[in-house]
Amino acid sequence: MASFMRKYNKRILAVLGVFLMVSFLIGSFLPGGSRRGANPVQARVGDTELRLGDFQRAAAEWEVLTRQIIINVPLVTPGGRRTFGVPVATWELAARGQALDADALGRIIQLTGQVPPSLEMAAQVVSQITPEAYLLLLTEAKRMGVTVSEDRYREVMSKLPPAPNADRRELWRQAVYNYLLVLEVFNRVADTVKVSQPMRVHEIAARFQQISVKLVEFPVDRFLDRVEAPTTQQVEEHFRLYADKTPDPDAPTLTFGYLVPNRVKLQFIAIPRSAVRQQITVKDTDVYRFYRDNPRLFSATAPATQPAAGPATQWAATAPAIAPTTRPFEQVADEIRNRLIDEETNRRMADIERLVSSTLRNDYTAWKAELAKQAPTTGPTTAPSSLGEPYDTYEYLQKLSALVQQKHNVLPTAANLSSFMSARDLQQAIVGLGDAFGRTRDGFVRFHDYATNWVRPLMTEQQQRRAQQLGIETLSLWEPGIPMTDNSGNLYLFRITEVSPAHPPASLADVRPRVEKDLRLKAAYEKAMAAANALVESVRGRDLEAAAAETPGLQVITTGRFSSRQDAQVTGYELDPKSRLAFLNGAFGLLRTRMKTGEQHPVGVVELPAPRRVLVMQLHELEPARKGELFDQETAYIGVELQARIVQELMRQWFEVRQIFSRMNYQPRGSHG
Structure with missing residues (x-):
C-alpha cells in the first residue's frame, strides 16, 4: 500500500x-x-516472512501490469475505427468480471463501439490495489499452490505488445505469469458461484411478469395558487438550512440546495477527425495488396463437398465438412479501403496529438519556470514561448492551431470560454467535448467531471492523495489536461485558466427569488402529498375509481401492462426517463406488498419529483411470465447475466485492500514480535 x-x-x-x-x-x-x-523482514503473513526485496519486486511487477503493458483495443465509432489502450491488469480482470475471455470482451467493444461497464468496474478495482496488496495476493496464490497452464500463459503473452528490451521482457513475463496466478485463485472462488434454479426463476418472474395499475395524479403546480407567499423568517430559515447543500436530482422526493458548484474557465483546441479523414485517399493497388497479403481476414466457409440429396424434412446424418475459402475481392474492396483510411486517420490523429501535446507541455514547463522567477502578477506573463506569443494567452492557442494547419493541413478550432461553467454547464453547452472522455493510468474519466473535480486549486489535500492513488493526473492552472476524445473520434486538448471553488452564495440576496420560489413549491408539494394520502385512506378495501369519484375533478388513469425492465414502456401514461424508474419502483413495490400481505389490489403514494407530480397508485392486474418464442434463449441469457453480476460483486469484495489484509492476517513490521 x-x-x-x-x-x-x-x-x-x-x-x-x-x-x-x-x-x-x-x-x-x-x-x-x-x-x-x-534484505530485512518487513512483514509476516502467518509464518511466511515478507522481505524488502519481495516488496520491491511486487512494486516493479505492479508497475508493469498497470502502466507498461498496454493492450490497444480497436473501437469502431461514427468517425471511423480508432484504438484505445487498456492496462493488461485491467483487461484480464474485466474479462473475468464479464464471464468472458479477453477476445470475446474485445469483440463486444468492437460491435457496440462502447466501453462496457465491466471494463470500467475492473479499472476501479485495479486502481485501488496497491503494490503491497498485490504482493499479498501473490503470496496467497503461491500458498494455495495454484498453477497456470502453459497454453493459457502463451495465449495471453501472444496478445501483448513486444517488450522494449531483453531485461524488460523477462520482467514482463514474470509479472504476467504471477498475475495469472492471482486471477486463478479468484477463478477458483468464482467457480463456486452458481445461479440456483430458484434465483433464475425469481429473476425471470421479476423481468417477464407484467402488471397494470390504476392511478390518480396530483400535479404540484395545481396547488401553487393555494399557497401563501413565504414570510421573511421562513425565507431566511430555508436559506440557512440549504445554503451549503446541493439538490439531488435522483432523490425520490423533493430536495433543495443553493451551493454554487465548482466552476471553471478554460481554453481548448478541437481537432475534427472528419477533416483529417477526408484528406486521405488510398490507391487501388494498396487495397489489392492488403487483400492479397491478408487472406485470413476475408475468409468465408463453404461445404468441402456437397451433401447427398435427401428428404427435405430430414437432417443429414452427418454434417458436411467445412472448408475455408476467401471472399471475392470485389465484395471486400470497399471494406479494405475504409479500413486503410481509418488506419491512416488514426496515425495522423496520433501525430497531431503528439505535436499539440508536446508543444503545450514544453511551453507550459518553460512558462512555469519563468513565472517562478517573476514577482506575482495578475496579468499574463511576458515569458516567451515556442510560438512567439505568451503561453497564458488565447493568442497562443490560435498560433498553435496555425502550426497544426501548417504541418498537417488541418485547421483545429481554438476556443476561449471566458465565463465560469459548472460540470453541468460543460456537459450541456459544449457539443462533443462535453461528453468526451480521456484515459488515465487505470481507467477512464469524463471531461466535465475531470475539468471541475480534478484541478488542484479545487481540491483538498485528501482529495489530491486519493487522485494519486487512483492514477488520475490532477491539473494546475494553465497546465494541459489529458487528451479527450468524443464518440465521433474528435480530439480535444484543453487547459483550465481560472477556477471558482464551490461555495455558498455570498448572501441571501443573491438567490432570494429562487428561495422564495422553492418555498412556494415546497408548500404546494406538501399540499399535493396531503391530498394524495387522504385519497389513499379513503381507498382502503375499495377500488380506486370508486374512491376518486367522491372527489370532483379527480381522473383515474388505467395503464397498459408493463414489466419491471428499466426501459419498459408504460402505455397510457407518459413518463420521462428520469421519472420512469421511480414509477416502476413504486408500481412493483405494490406487487411486493401483495405478495407479503395477500391484499389483491394494494394502494400507495408514488412521488415523481422531476415532473413535480404525486401519484396515488393501485395495483390493477398481474400477468405471470409466459413462454414466448425466445423464452429459452432469454432464460439462458438471464442465467449468464446473473452469474456475471454475482461474480462482479464478488470481485469487488475479493480485491478490496482491507479484505486482502484481513484474509491474509497481514502483520507489518512493528505489529508482531
Whole structure:
C-alpha cells in the first residue's frame, strides 16, 4: 500500500542502512559472512516472512501490469475505427468480471463501439490495489499452490505488445505469469458461484411478469395558487438550512440546495477527425495488396463437398465438412479501403496529438519556470514561448492551431470560454467535448467531471492523495489536461485558466427569488402529498375509481401492462426517463406488498419529483411470465447475466485492500514480535 510505504519509508531506509553496515563489518572479519540483513523482514503473513526485496519486486511487477503493458483495443465509432489502450491488469480482470475471455470482451467493444461497464468496474478495482496488496495476493496464490497452464500463459503473452528490451521482457513475463496466478485463485472462488434454479426463476418472474395499475395524479403546480407567499423568517430559515447543500436530482422526493458548484474557465483546441479523414485517399493497388497479403481476414466457409440429396424434412446424418475459402475481392474492396483510411486517420490523429501535446507541455514547463522567477502578477506573463506569443494567452492557442494547419493541413478550432461553467454547464453547452472522455493510468474519466473535480486549486489535500492513488493526473492552472476524445473520434486538448471553488452564495440576496420560489413549491408539494394520502385512506378495501369519484375533478388513469425492465414502456401514461424508474419502483413495490400481505389490489403514494407530480397508485392486474418464442434463449441469457453480476460483486469484495489484509492476517513490521 502506498500509505504503508510512506509510513515506513524512513524506517526501512534506516534499517536497511544499519543492516548494510553490519553486514559489511561481519563480511570484513568473517569470510562467508551472511548478507541477509540487507534484505530485512518487513512483514509476516502467518509464518511466511515478507522481505524488502519481495516488496520491491511486487512494486516493479505492479508497475508493469498497470502502466507498461498496454493492450490497444480497436473501437469502431461514427468517425471511423480508432484504438484505445487498456492496462493488461485491467483487461484480464474485466474479462473475468464479464464471464468472458479477453477476445470475446474485445469483440463486444468492437460491435457496440462502447466501453462496457465491466471494463470500467475492473479499472476501479485495479486502481485501488496497491503494490503491497498485490504482493499479498501473490503470496496467497503461491500458498494455495495454484498453477497456470502453459497454453493459457502463451495465449495471453501472444496478445501483448513486444517488450522494449531483453531485461524488460523477462520482467514482463514474470509479472504476467504471477498475475495469472492471482486471477486463478479468484477463478477458483468464482467457480463456486452458481445461479440456483430458484434465483433464475425469481429473476425471470421479476423481468417477464407484467402488471397494470390504476392511478390518480396530483400535479404540484395545481396547488401553487393555494399557497401563501413565504414570510421573511421562513425565507431566511430555508436559506440557512440549504445554503451549503446541493439538490439531488435522483432523490425520490423533493430536495433543495443553493451551493454554487465548482466552476471553471478554460481554453481548448478541437481537432475534427472528419477533416483529417477526408484528406486521405488510398490507391487501388494498396487495397489489392492488403487483400492479397491478408487472406485470413476475408475468409468465408463453404461445404468441402456437397451433401447427398435427401428428404427435405430430414437432417443429414452427418454434417458436411467445412472448408475455408476467401471472399471475392470485389465484395471486400470497399471494406479494405475504409479500413486503410481509418488506419491512416488514426496515425495522423496520433501525430497531431503528439505535436499539440508536446508543444503545450514544453511551453507550459518553460512558462512555469519563468513565472517562478517573476514577482506575482495578475496579468499574463511576458515569458516567451515556442510560438512567439505568451503561453497564458488565447493568442497562443490560435498560433498553435496555425502550426497544426501548417504541418498537417488541418485547421483545429481554438476556443476561449471566458465565463465560469459548472460540470453541468460543460456537459450541456459544449457539443462533443462535453461528453468526451480521456484515459488515465487505470481507467477512464469524463471531461466535465475531470475539468471541475480534478484541478488542484479545487481540491483538498485528501482529495489530491486519493487522485494519486487512483492514477488520475490532477491539473494546475494553465497546465494541459489529458487528451479527450468524443464518440465521433474528435480530439480535444484543453487547459483550465481560472477556477471558482464551490461555495455558498455570498448572501441571501443573491438567490432570494429562487428561495422564495422553492418555498412556494415546497408548500404546494406538501399540499399535493396531503391530498394524495387522504385519497389513499379513503381507498382502503375499495377500488380506486370508486374512491376518486367522491372527489370532483379527480381522473383515474388505467395503464397498459408493463414489466419491471428499466426501459419498459408504460402505455397510457407518459413518463420521462428520469421519472420512469421511480414509477416502476413504486408500481412493483405494490406487487411486493401483495405478495407479503395477500391484499389483491394494494394502494400507495408514488412521488415523481422531476415532473413535480404525486401519484396515488393501485395495483390493477398481474400477468405471470409466459413462454414466448425466445423464452429459452432469454432464460439462458438471464442465467449468464446473473452469474456475471454475482461474480462482479464478488470481485469487488475479493480485491478490496482491507479484505486482502484481513484474509491474509497481514502483520507489518512493528505489529508482531
